[in-house]
Amino acid sequence: PGESDEGSCEAVLLVHNNRHPHMLVFKEKEKGKKGEKLSLPGGRLLPGESDEDGLLRNLTEQLAVDKLQYQPFQVIDYLGCWWRPDFDDQTLPYIPAHVSKPKEARKLFAVQLPDKFTFHHSSTVEMVAMPFYSLYDSAEEHDPVLASVPSLISSIELALQEVTQDPSLQGQS
Numbered sequence: 001p002g003e004s005d006e007g008s009c010e011a012v013l014l015v016h017n018n019r020h021p022h023m024l025v026f027k028e029k030e031k032g033k034k035g036e037k038l039s040l041p042g043g044r045l046l047p048g049e050s051d052e053d054g055l056l057r058n059l060t061e062q063l064a065v066d067k068l069q070y071q072p073f074q075v076i077d078y079l080g081c082w083w084r085p086d087f088d089d090q091t092l093p094y095i096p097a098h099v100s101k102p103k104e105a106r107k108l109f110a111v112q113l114p115d116k117f118t119f120h121h122s123s124t125v126e127m128v129a130m131p132f133y134s135l136y137d138s139a140e141e142h143d144p145v146l147a148s149v150p151s152l153i154s155s156i157e158l159a160l161q162e163v164t165q166d167p168s169l170q171g172q173s
Contacts, residue, residue, distance in 0.1 A: 010042035
């Protein structure tokens, strides 16, 4: 892939609700606008930092309780890269022929969550589980990168794991 001035890595955190795949996203009110902005956890890479190290650092800073010692996330697979050719907000899944050095590369990775995890995130955002069916083919309504995730995930075989409660604990609060 091409080189860019800036890079960021974002995590696709998969969960299920009623046997339907969902993706965890941040939801925040856009200042001065109606509606809400959805974004994936992750962020900018530091100079010289690898994609995986930068992604894990950003996830730990944004979501984990113990920022120094606790890194429960596991990167499973690289899903793709979107490019911002210049200084506007448009991102594309390719580098246009007339662009020699894009402004930014946004790399997406599928990330495994631990069996049990308590999220701790900024009070300015809400974390929500977005169902794939509301994201699929919705580039007009949502960020095109988010809308592409259900298609990108299709290359990974998803296995639903249901956690059953220990029978000896039933009825206890």
